[in-house]
Amino acid sequence: MFFSDIINQVNQIFISLDATSIPNYLIFLVFALGAIFIGKYTSAMLSIVIKNFIPGARQEITNNFLHPLKKPFQLAGTCLLISLSSAWLIDYQQFYKLFHPLIVFSVVASLGWLASRIFRQLIRIYGVKIISKSGLENELLLVFETVANILIGFVGLVSYAQSQKFPLTGLLASVSIGGIAISFSASKTLEQLFGTIVLFLDRPFIPGDYIRCSLGGGDIYGRVESIGLRSTKVRVAATGTLYIIPNNKLADTAIENITRGKKVMVLLYLDFTKKLTEQEEAVVQQVARNSKDSLLGMEPGSMKITIFDHEAMNKSRARMTFFILGSSENSIQLRKQLLEVANQNFSKQLKKFGIEFKMQEPNIYVDTPITI
Numbered sequence: 143m144f145f146s147d148i149i150n151q152v153n154q155i156f157i158s159l160d161a162t163s164i165p166n167y168l169i170f171l172v173f174a175l176g177a178i179f180i181g182k183y184t185s186a187m188l189s190i191v192i193k194n195f196i197p198g199a200r201q202e203i204t205n206n207f208l209h210p211l212k213k214p215f216q217l218a219g220t221c222l223l224i225s226l227s228s229a230w231l232i233d234y235q236q237f238y239k240l241f242h243p244l245i246v247f248s249v250v251a252s253l254g255w256l257a258s259r260i261f262r263q264l265i266r267i268y269g270v271k272i273i274s275k276s277g278l279e280n281e282l283l284l285v286f287e288t289v290a291n292i293l294i295g296f297v298g299l300v301s302y303a304q305s306q307k308f309p310l311t312g313l314l315a316s317v318s319i320g321g322i323a324i325s326f327s328a329s330k331t332l333e334q335l336f337g338t339i340v341l342f343l344d345r346p347f348i349p350g351d352y353i354r355c356s357l358g359g360g361d362i363y364g365r366v367e368s369i370g371l372r373s374t375k376v377r378v379a380a381t382g383t384l385y386i387i388p389n390n391k392l393a394d395t396a397i398e399n400i401t402r403g404k405k406v407m408v409l410l411y412l413d414f415t416k417k418l419t420e421q422e423e424a425v426v427q428q429v430a431r432n433s434k435d436s437l438l439g440m441e442p443g444s445m446k447i448t449i450f451d452h453e454a455m456n457k458s459r460a461r462m463t464f465f466i467l468g469s470s471e472n473s474i475q476l477r478k479q480l481l482e483v484a485n486q487n488f489s490k491q492l493k494k495f496g497i498e499f500k501m502q503e504p505n506i507y508v509d510t511p512i513t514i
Contacts, residue, residue, distance in 0.1 A: 166230040173227035181220025185212050206267050207260060214256040221245070221252040246305050254298040261290045266479055283476055288343065334372045337390030341369060351401040352379075357391060363400075405441060405465040406474060408481065409506035412460040412499045413452070423449045423458075425495050430462060433488040440477075441465040460499075465510070478507070 185208045192200045225245050231238045269283050347353050347366050354363040364378040376385045427447055445464040452459045466477045
């Protein structure tokens with residue numbers, strides 16, 4: 143009833159405006175300004191919708207999606223409302239033909255960005271738990287995220303082309319025929335371009351990284367200065383000379399990335415609700431090692447646990463340190479989320495033994511990059 147009343151009131155407003163002598167462009171400007179204002183509250187309106195239809199999941203959806211993705215929701219809502227408002231410009235055909243494709247593109251782009259961010263949240267929140275239970279390599283999540291972004295971009299491109307009645311099918315057919323012809327005449331160049339695509343998708347290094355690789359002329363060690371369409375420029379250490387390597391050769395060779403050979407030290411403080419006995423301290427030590435050893439990306443044998451008495455209160459406190467390994471910022475973030483899951487399991491297992499604690503927030507992370 144609530145939404146049907148709103149729709150009826152909006153219809154009445156449209157009918158009333160259509161009967162007035164106010165120029166349509168002024169009506170559009172008013173609606174466009176209203177769209178910008180209302181679009182800021184897209185997340186709040188969606189929260190109301192969720193409260194009415196799926197109240198049980200409102201808190202989870204709000205905390206995991208609406209609040210973290212507030213800006214993408216605002217942009218998508220604003221673009222959609224402006225697109226609806228553009229109906230008042232149909233009478234101005236010349237301006238409408240110029241303006242409408244831009245509005246449609248903004249809608250498609252904003253919805254694509256929103257879909258990409260939603261999928262990323264799904265991967266980071268639920269995918270991490272699935273990976274931790276299945277024992278698979280958590281780097282797969284980054285692959286899934288990349289593939290999903292490519293599919294979202296492709297769907298958005300096709301949708302925009304169809305909305306503009308662009309002959310996409312004929313273009314793809316002509317491109318495929320032309321591609322076959324080009325492949326015969328420029329196979330070497332295409333091989334280098336495909337090597338570039340592999341480097342950009344796999345990202346074994348980025349400009350600024352120090353790498354070591356073995357090519358026909360021997361080992362090369364230096365700093366990556368740039369990645370071009372056909373080749374990568376590496377500033378060789380010690381000599382300072384610039385080595386230009388075709389991308390297809392880099393895609394086919396083993397690369398040692400020195401810069402990403404880093405680890406992050408994790409420091410956790412646990413405040414227990416009572417003073418632990420020696421037997422309980424042994425239980426904490428064993429449960430902690432079991433729960434953290436199952437954490438993918440943790441350096442084996444790096445965990446150290448120290449249990450001591452709190453200075454001010456008659457309670458025990460534990461300091462836990464270990465190292466997590468990662469090759470990029472995204473992989474480090476994934477391992478931090480896996481750590482949160484491991485901490486929850488650790489807490490549940492200790493409660494079975496009657497041991498409860500409160501973990502100090504936030505966790506302390508210290509980067510320890512390798513010395514070059």
